[in-house]
Amino acid sequence: MQDYVFGLLSLICSLKGLSCTPWTMNVQDQVNGTLGQYVILPCIFTHPKQNSYTGEINIKWMQGNIHEPIVQCTFYNKTKGQDGKCIYSKSSERLLLQGNHRNGDISLRINNLQFTDASQYTCRVELDYNQFNKHTTLNINAPAQILSLCLDLDVLKVKCIAQGNPIPEVKWTSSSGPLEHFPIKTVHRVISSVPFSDQDVYTCQAVNSLGQDQITYPPNQNSSLSLSLMTGILGFLLLLGLVAFILNVVRRSKQDMGVQRVKTSIYQANETVYANISTCPAGETRQVDVYSTGALREEGKEEMIPRAQKNRPSRPPGPPPVIGEK
Numbered sequence: 425m426q427d428y429v430f431g432l433l434s435l436i437c438s439l440k441g442l443s444c445t446p447w448t449m450n451v452q453d454q455v456n457g458t459l460g461q462y463v464i465l466p467c468i469f470t471h472p473k474q475n476s477y478t479g480e481i482n483i484k485w486m487q488g489n490i491h492e493p494i495v496q497c498t499f500y501n502k503t504k505g506q507d508g509k510c511i512y513s514k515s516s517e518r519l520l521l522q523g524n525h526r527n528g529d530i531s532l533r534i535n536n537l538q539f540t541d542a543s544q545y546t547c548r549v550e551l552d553y554n555q556f557n558k559h560t561t562l563n564i565n566a567p568a569q570i571l572s573l574c575l576d577l578d579v580l581k582v583k584c585i586a587q588g589n590p591i592p593e594v595k596w597t598s599s600s601g602p603l604e605h606f607p608i609k610t611v612h613r614v615i616s617s618v619p620f621s622d623q624d625v626y627t628c629q630a631v632n633s634l635g636q637d638q639i640t641y642p643p644n645q646n647s648s649l650s651l652s653l654m655t656g657i658l659g660f661l662l663l664l665g666l667v668a669f670i671l672n673v674v675r676r677s678k679q680d681m682g683v684q685r686v687k688t689s690i691y692q693a694n695e696t697v698y699a700n701i702s703t704c705p706a707g708e709t710r711q712v713d714v715y716s717t718g719a720l721r722e723e724g725k726e727e728m729i730p731r732a733q734k735n736r737p738s739r740p741p742g743p744p745p746v747i748g749e750k
Contacts, residue, residue: 446472448470449547450467451466451467451558451560452466452560453560453561454561454563455562455563456563456565457563458565458566459537459539459566460536460537461536462534462535462537463562464522464533464534465531465534465560465562467485467530467531467547468530469530469547469549469556471549477551478500480498480500480552481500481549481550481551482496482550482551483495483499483525483550484497484547484549484550484557485532485546485547486545486546487545492513493513494512494516495510495511495512495513495519496511497509497510497530518535519532520532530549532545532547534562538564539587539589542563542564543561544559544560544562545559547559547560563589564589565589565634566587566589566634567632568586568632568636569586569588569637570584570630571586571587571613572585573639573640575620579617580619580620581620582617582618582628582641583615583616584596584616584617584630585613585615586614586628586630586637587613587614588612588632589612590632590633591612591614592614592630592632592636593614594607594616596616596618596626596628599625600624603618605617605618614630625641626641627641
């Protein structure tokens with residue numbers, strides 16, 4: 425309706441020969457964002473007095489059917505060095521005015537998107553004499569995600585809660601095979617339960633067009649498997665270390681035995697050498713100055729000392745002769 429009114433106004437201005445610029449505002453009918461990410465809602469405008477208006481310009485962003493703005497900024501077109509002053513609602517700390525308002529860009533940025541951000545948004549510009557606004561719709565997409573998997577003791581069932589947009593499909597499997605269930609679906613969540621038995625291990629899987637997620641109950645099954653695997657690996661390594669130690673001990677023992685054999689052979693060889701040493705036979709020629717203490721030696725001569733001379737009779741008993749006695 426507003427486009428029709430301002431189109432008619434532009435036609436009247438043309439018929440009267442007036443130079444008037446009509447309102448324009450460019451927004452997207454729908455914008456898709458991803459849960460936990462950020463999104464920008466584009467809004468770029470011009471107004472009829474773009475080149476001559478010097479009054480106050482108010483910019484507002486509103487969510488849903490609430491007329492209270494979530495973002496409100498004010499600036500003056502004539503003040504080139506003054507930035508706009510913006511006020512954000514208390515619950516809108518994730519909001520930020522994006523773009524250069526002096527060029528008519530008043531796009532809105534929303535950080536850390538939540539499912540509650542999915543709504544219709546209104547971009548509005550208010551001048552002293554008129555206002556103009558357009559609407560855009562924000563959709564929040566999210567890959568399938570399991571929020572919780574637990575045992576409900578009241579009904580003795582394993583309960584799985586998953587979320588996503590599009591709404592995910594839930595599948596149950598156990599150590600006994602696939603399980604039948606009857607899920608309860610809400611806007612972005614699905615709740616499903618299956619009977620519990622302490623003899624089974626349960627897996628809940630959530631799937632949509634953007635992704636999938638799965639969790640196992642009891643939650644320590646994967647940890648036990650990893651622990652068993654690690655224990656097996658450590659045991660194998662310890663066994664290898666023990667075998668290497670034993671082999672090393674055997675090798676060193678063999679080396680020690682070889683050294684012992686070598687030493688024994690040396691000792692035996694030495695004993696054999698010592699056993700072959702014998703006394704000199706009778707009549708052997710030897711050096712006089714080495715073996716005979718009272719003999720004279722002429723240079724270059726050797727004396728034969730018969731073995732019998734060693735057995736000469738001793739001097740008869742009696743007083744020793746007096747030296748010089750005749």
